[in-house]
Amino acid sequence: MSELTQKRCVPCEGGIPSLGKAEVEKLLAQLPGWQLDGKWITKEFRFKNFVEAMKLVNRAAELAEAEGHHPDIHIHYNRVRFDIWTHAIDGLSENDFILAAKIDALPRA
Numbered sequence: 001m002s003e004l005t006q007k008r009c010v011p012c013e014g015g016i017p018s019l020g021k022a023e024v025e026k027l028l029a030q031l032p033g034w035q036l037d038g039k040w041i042t043k044e045f046r047f048k049n050f051v052e053a054m055k056l057v058n059r060a061a062e063l064a065e066a067e068g069h070h071p072d073i074h075i076h077y078n079r080v081r082f083d084i085w086t087h088a089i090d091g092l093s094e095n096d097f098i099l100a101a102k103i104d105a106l107p108r109a
Contacts, residue, residue: 002030004101007094009069018091027097034100040072040085041092041100045108047078052108056080059106067102069095 004027018039019027028034034043047053057073057080064070072083084100086093 002101002104004030004098005105007098009067009095009098011068012086012088012093012095014088016089016093018086018089019093024092027094031097031100031104033104037083039091040083041096042081042083043100043103044079044081047080047108050077053078053080056106056108060103063102063106064099067095067099069099071099071103 024036028036028041031041031043034041045053045056047056053075057075060071060073060082069084069086074081074083082100082103084096085091086095
């Protein structure tokens, strides 16, 4: 389990710089399967069917509400893609990596 899952997202209202390249690479290395895509990190999950995919979506929605940090979620039948970044700073913050790690830790069944 990643140490990121032990942290909590903190409110971000902007006014802070986004993470630098070195910090992004360090945090991304802790998240297998996540990729940098421009200003956000992204990962796609595959399931046997729509119902299984929606179980992850619903768990991720509850998690996002609890953390106060919300990903963009794309659903394509048995595939779910999460795009995460901090909208208030138009870039990446530690919150994004915390949320990604916690999404990875959610049950899949």
